[in-house]
Amino acid sequence: MAISAVIPVIDISGDQTEVARQLVQAAEDHGFIYIRNLGKDIAPAAVDEAFDLSKKIFDSPLEEKQRCTIQTNNRGWSGMHSETLDPKNQKVGDFKEAFNFGEFIDGKAQQPLPSPIAPYEPRFNAFADSCHALCTKLLYLLGLGLDVGDFFSSAHATSKGTSGSILRFLRYPAAESTSHSADDVRAGAHSDYGSITLLFRLKGQAGLEILKKDDTWAPVPVCPPGTEDDPSPPILINIGDLLSYWTNGLFRSTVHRVVFPADGGAGGGVAGESNSGTRYSIAFFCHPAGSTLLEPVPSERVKNFNLPEGTPNANPYAERKVMTADEHLYMRLKASYGTLYDEKKK
Numbered sequence: 001m002a003i004s005a006v007i008p009v010i011d012i013s014g015d016q017t018e019v020a021r022q023l024v025q026a027a028e029d030h031g032f033i034y035i036r037n038l039g040k041d042i043a044p045a046a047v048d049e050a051f052d053l054s055k056k057i058f059d060s061p062l063e064e065k066q067r068c069t070i071q072t073n074n075r076g077w078s079g080m081h082s083e084t085l086d087p088k089n090q091k092v093g094d095f096k097e098a099f100n101f102g103e104f105i106d107g108k109a110q111q112p113l114p115s116p117i118a119p120y121e122p123r124f125n126a127f128a129d130s131c132h133a134l135c136t137k138l139l140y141l142l143g144l145g146l147d148v149g150d151f152f153s154s155a156h157a158t159s160k161g162t163s164g165s166i167l168r169f170l171r172y173p174a175a176e177s178t179s180h181s182a183d184d185v186r187a188g189a190h191s192d193y194g195s196i197t198l199l200f201r202l203k204g205q206a207g208l209e210i211l212k213k214d215d216t217w218a219p220v221p222v223c224p225p226g227t228e229d230d231p232s233p234p235i236l237i238n239i240g241d242l243l244s245y246w247t248n249g250l251f252r253s254t255v256h257r258v259v260f261p262a263d264g265g266a267g268g269g270v271a272g273e274s275n276s277g278t279r280y281s282i283a284f285f286c287h288p289a290g291s292t293l294l295e296p297v298p299s300e301r302v303k304n305f306n307l308p309e310g311t312p313n314a315n316p317y318a319e320r321k322v323m324t325a326d327e328h329l330y331m332r333l334k335a336s337y338g339t340l341y342d343e344k345k346k
């Protein structure tokens with residue numbers, strides 16, 4: 001039975017200097033952080049509502065979803081196997097469906113929506129806004145902890161221009177309803193493309209694993225010890241490639257994946273979790289304004305850091321060539337949705 005990942009659990013409402021120190025340490029050591037959800041930043045009822053809305057998206061008629069098929073702007077619906085997060089190792093694309101919302105303007109999604117969810121547009125917008133506000137707070141604290149003030153958070157201000165930020169709803173069909181082989185995964189191994197990601201999961205639903213420094217996989221419980229009685233499971237934060245890039249690898253953009261049950265139903269070794277049934281999750285990928293240059297952050301701690309030789313799981317895209325946030329995003333999307341991007345280029 002796999003041993004669960006040990007990831008710090010932080011209550012960000014405490015002394016801000018101390019919280020900033022803890023966040024930076026966790027970003028360096030793990031790249032994943034649990035933020036307790038005590039209802040101060042995102043109301044538990046808002047998370048519940050978002051999961052209800054997720055069901056409405058995916059239960060929409062197929063032709064409605066197809067009408068909103070994902071475009072090269074990374075917005076819209078992607079069906080089973082249309083994305084392959086780990087193209088080098090997967091024989092079959094991800095066993096999941098996803099729906100991506102890009103940025104809203106004046107309360108309006110800038111993309112077609114399946115008609116059953118159109119009446120809820122303001123609710124999706126409100127949820128995306130609260131996710132963005134929490135990301136801004138976390139990015140500010142990470143900057144504080146690195147002594148660079150608002151270097152990160154200000155690059156994510158909506159006033160700086162449009163960004164690749166995405167609110168993504170995910171549905172993974174029940175393992176027992178799909179025919180998959182032992183090598184198949186629900187979502188291939190990958191690191192996230194943005195600055196930070198917020199991940200919301202449902203109590204009891206196993207599947208997420210992270211790659212540890214020793215190159216072995218560990219399941220990530222939805223409710224780590226000490227949070228079982230919180231009003232909502234902690235929000236799982238992870239560092240994405242851009243923060244890793246900006247910090248020359250000091251912050252870890254940790255590789256993760258979503259797996260099928262190894263034994264046909266039990267959780268991945270996490271007490272109280274099951275790996276059967278349909279699995280839902282919601283991710284908010286926070287990106288800076290698309291024109292932001294990914295230059296190293298002017299921090300002493302970053303300057304003095306050298307990635308140890310042979311570190312597994314280091315961000316493979318962090319070669320030191322300054323590019324913009326949009327160039328980086330396009331490079332990553334092209335790798336996982338090859339044909340979509342090839343077709344568009346014709």
Ligand SMILES: O=C(O)CCC(=O)C(=O)O
Pocket residue numbers: 168170187192199201208256257258280281282283
């Ligand atoms: O569904 C999950 O738990 C993780 C999803 C994920 O890693 C992603 O969409 O980038």
Ligand SMILES: [Fe+2]
Pocket residue numbers: 190191192256
């Ligand atoms: Fe991810």
